[in-house]
Amino acid sequence: MFEESKAWIFIIIISALIGIGYGAFYLTSVDEANLALQESKSKLADTRELLAIKKKNWADVEAQVVKNRELADQNSVLVKAKEVLDTRYRKIVSDLNYSVESMKSAVDKIHGTAPGTELGDITLANGKMLRGAKIRKLDPSGLSLIHADGIGLVTTDLLPTEIKERFDLGPSALLPQMEQAQATFLGKAVVEVVDDSSSAKIAAVKKRISSIEIEMESSTKHKDKLEKEVKDLEDQIKAAEAKRLPTQSMRTMKDVVEGNAGTARNELKVKKMELEKLKAELEALQKKK
Amino acid sequence: MLIKTPPLFFMCLSSVLFLCSCDKHKLLMAERDQVESETKRMLEETKSLDSKFFSLGNEASTASLTLQMNNRDLAYKNTLMEQELATLSKKCSEGEEMVKTLRPRLESYKAKFVR
Numbered sequence: 001m002f003e004e005s006k007a008w009i010f011i012i013i014i015s016a017l018i019g020i021g022y023g024a025f026y027l028t029s030v031d032e033a034n035l036a037l038q039e040s041k042s043k044l045a046d047t048r049e050l051l052a053i054k055k056k057n058w059a060d061v062e063a064q065v066v067k068n069r070e071l072a073d074q075n076s077v078l079v080k081a082k083e084v085l086d087t088r089y090r091k092i093v094s095d096l097n098y099s100v101e102s103m104k105s106a107v108d109k110i111h112g113t114a115p116g117t118e119l120g121d122i123t124l125a126n127g128k129m130l131r132g133a134k135i136r137k138l139d140p141s142g143l144s145l146i147h148a149d150g151i152g153l154v155t156t157d158l159l160p161t162e163i164k165e166r167f168d169l170g171p172s173a174l175l176p177q178m179e180q181a182q183a184t185f186l187g188k189a190v191v192e193v194v195d196d197s198s199s200a201k202i203a204a205v206k207k208r209i210s211s212i213e214i215e216m217e218s219s220t221k222h223k224d225k226l227e228k229e230v231k232d233l234e235d236q237i238k239a240a241e242a243k244r245l246p247t248q249s250m251r252t253m254k255d256v257v258e259g260n261a262g263t264a265r266n267e268l269k270v271k272k273m274e275l276e277k278l279k280a281e282l283e284a285l286q287k288k289k
Numbered sequence: 290m291l292i293k294t295p296p297l298f299f300m301c302l303s304s305v306l307f308l309c310s311c312d313k314h315k316l317l318m319a320e321r322d323q324v325e326s327e328t329k330r331m332l333e334e335t336k337s338l339d340s341k342f343f344s345l346g347n348e349a350s351t352a353s354l355t356l357q358m359n360n361r362d363l364a365y366k367n368t369l370m371e372q373e374l375a376t377l378s379k380k381c382s383e384g385e386e387m388v389k390t391l392r393p394r395l396e397s398y399k400a401k402f403v404r
Contacts, residue, residue: 029314030313043324047332051331068359071363071364086377089377089381096384106398168398177391252351256358
């Protein structure tokens with residue numbers, strides 16, 4: 001049999017072995033748990049980062065939705081205003097058309113009944129008196145009259161004011177004024193058709209120049225806005241890169257905005273060229289005049 | 290008998306110390322569970338955000354961009370419309386002024402010469 005001291009040594013050794021085994025097992029499991037915890041923490045950090053990005057995106061979307069609503073409201077107000085203006089415009093067109101047609105029919109009637117009308121004694125602008133004047137024929141340039149001294153064409157500038165007014169003749173005639181007003185309002189190129197003088201051409205070129213200048217002003221503002229947006233996006237990309245955040249969507253957006261800015265710049269260039277051409281044309285016309 | 294007491298003493302001491310540190314594994318597991326549940330909650334939140342993005346018909350990365358582009362187009366359209374309205378309003382005022390001037394002259398002419 002074992003001696004007592006030997007038995008103790010045996011027990012100690014066995015206990016130590018069991019202790020070491022269990023200790024090793026325990027330490028391994030703690031290490032594994034630690035590792036798993038680290039992995040979970042890392043996953044949590046990634047998820048948190050992803051969630052923060054998505055939250056930021058959603059906040060952006062919400063801001064854009066609010067802006068979109070505001071713009072849509074503004075647009076509906078503008079559409080309503082346009083409807084009102086369109087009605088107003090149609091009424092004016094109808095009023096002008098009615099006035100012109102009514103005047104035309106009145107003047108036609110007066111002109112139709114003019115031959116044979118007795119005017120009595122009339123004094124012309126040059127002081128000459130025509131006795132027993134009677135209209136023989138009405139012409140745009142004047143009246144062909146039969147009078148005591150014979151027959152003759154009296155030009156409108158020599159006719160008395162009341163006769164000019166009655167037959168709607170001369171430079172102050174109402175019908176041409178109305179037709180001019182109607183054409184101007186409807187934007188018809190009446191000036192070019194009726195009046196081919198250099199003054200009319202100058203006026204047309206000036207009108208085009210001012211319209212291009214307005215367009216250029218608006219296009220310049222649009223271009224500046226887009227260029228500013230490109231700069232802002234570049235800053236945002238730099239900031240995101242510094243924080244190691246994804247920049248793909250911002251880059252795509254920057255590319256799109258950059259493209260739009262390029263188009264706006266090109267449009268502006270074309271308008272500038274057209275403006276220069278028109279200015280040269282205007283100068284030539286003015287010299288010619 | 291000389292070694293009888295110290296081994297017992299050391300064994301008891303090491304057992305007590307060892308048992309005291311047994312809690313560490315449990316604590317780690319509990320912390321891990323907590324982290325996992327937090328991760329799960331965040332993933333659910335992410336999923337809910339994704340479904341919101343998809344309800345808009347866009348992906349998360351492009352939704353804001355698409356809306357921004359729409360807004361820019363709409364703003365540009367509004368600007369153009371404002372300009373158009375300003376021009377139209379000016380034109381209407383001019384037209385009304387023309388009608389206001391010409392109409393009485395027409396009426397007076399008709400009253401005076403047309404029967």
